[in-house]
Amino acid sequence: MSTSETATASSQSGEVAPARTAHHRRYLMCKPSYFTVNYSINPWMEPANPTDTANAVAQWQKLYDLYLELGHEVELIEPLADYPDMVYTANGGFVIDGRAYVPSFYYEQRRGEAPAFADWFRANGFDTVMPKEINEGEGDFLLAGSVILAGTGFRSAGDSHREVSEVFGREVITLTLVDPRFYHLDTALTILDPVVEPGQTAGIAYLPHAFDEASQRILAERFPDAILVADEDGAVFGLNSASDGYNVIISPRATGFEKQLRERGYNPLTVDLSELLLGGGGIKCCTLELRGAR
Ligand code: ARG
Numbered sequence: 001m002s003t004s005e006t007a008t009a010s011s012q013s014g015e016v017a018p019a020r021t022a023h024h025r026r027y028l029m030c031k032p033s034y035f036t037v038n039y040s041i042n043p044w045m046e047p048a049n050p051t052d053t054a055n056a057v058a059q060w061q062k063l064y065d066l067y068l069e070l071g072h073e074v075e076l077i078e079p080l081a082d083y084p085d086m087v088y089t090a091n092g093g094f095v096i097d098g099r100a101y102v103p104s105f106y107y108e109q110r111r112g113e114a115p116a117f118a119d120w121f122r123a124n125g126f127d128t129v130m131p132k133e134i135n136e137g138e139g140d141f142l143l144a145g146s147v148i149l150a151g152t153g154f155r156s157a158g159d160s161h162r163e164v165s166e167v168f169g170r171e172v173i174t175l176t177l178v179d180p181r182f183y184h185l186d187t188a189l190t191i192l193d194p195v196v197e198p199g200q201t202a203g204i205a206y207l208p209h210a211f212d213e214a215s216q217r218i219l220a221e222r223f224p225d226a227i228l229v230a231d232e233d234g235a236v237f238g239l240n241s242a243s244d245g246y247n248v249i250i251s252p253r254a255t256g257f258e259k260q261l262r263e264r265g266y267n268p269l270t271v272d273l274s275e276l277l278l279g280g281g282g283i284k285c286c287t288l289e290l291r292g293a294r
Contacts, residue, residue, distance in 0.1 A: 151185025
């Protein structure tokens with residue numbers, strides 16, 4: 001079920017960028033009906049600054065509508081009044097081949113979300129695996145071709161990398177985050193090619209300075225063709241984006257990244273989630289990929 005929209009683009013060097021294909025995606029989202037910032041667990045959250053729940057809902061709705069317009073499927077989980085961060089469903093689990101690894105949140109303020117996500121996965125036919133280790137789902141785990149890129153340093157514990165590798169029987173590459181503004185892996189790195197032919201490397205983009213030197217070396221070695229994003233695009237959460245392999249939904253403020261994507265033959269589309277950035281989240285944070293199971 002993949003719609004084939006291919007396009008070519010010329011890069012600055014005059015080379016023709018590869019043709020890209022849009023793949024059908026299935027996502028889990030949660031309407032920010034109770035969105036507010038009444039605690040601070042990352043540097044973006046300032047409880048003293050006012051938030052506008054109606055605006056959060058309106059901005060979120062645009063993202064939801066765009067996914068449907070692009071032909072994707074979006075499932076919804078019911079928001080819980082006591083959990084304003086539940087809109088960031090990327091933290092609700094990590095799902096591959098119909099198996100859902102449930103999160104165990106680092107901060108007390110979000111712990112009550114985990115049982116709700118576990119119930120949703122069970123009710124929707126996923127093989128639901130409860131965690132022993134602290135982990136924040138697709139916020140810190142990203143599937144790049146056949147391997148799992150796993151972030152640590154702020155939220156998901158190093159031990160969860162071993163656990164996630166056991167749960168899915170896949171190689172896990174540990175990456176250490178060092179800048180508190182980029183506390184989840186999905187704030188500093190994005191997977192551009194969600195579907196990759198065996199033996200090929202997934203296209204990725206990342207913000208080098210968000211990682212320690214050892215992780216930067218690993219990324220450079222494993223992903224030599226990656227797009228390296230400038231600090232100013234990273235700082236507006238440009239990397240917190242969702243790609244179907246052709247269409248890449250990004251923040252309108254990440255203008256440099258937008259250009260880089262075009263040069264590589266992707267089709268950047270912008271959605272402004274400025275209200276949700278007050279909670280320290282963006283496009284990817286509001287999107288959990290559901291792979292497999294029906
Ligand atoms: N306020 C939330 C937190 O700090 C934001 C989560 C953003 N999610 C993400 N996948 N990066 O946990």
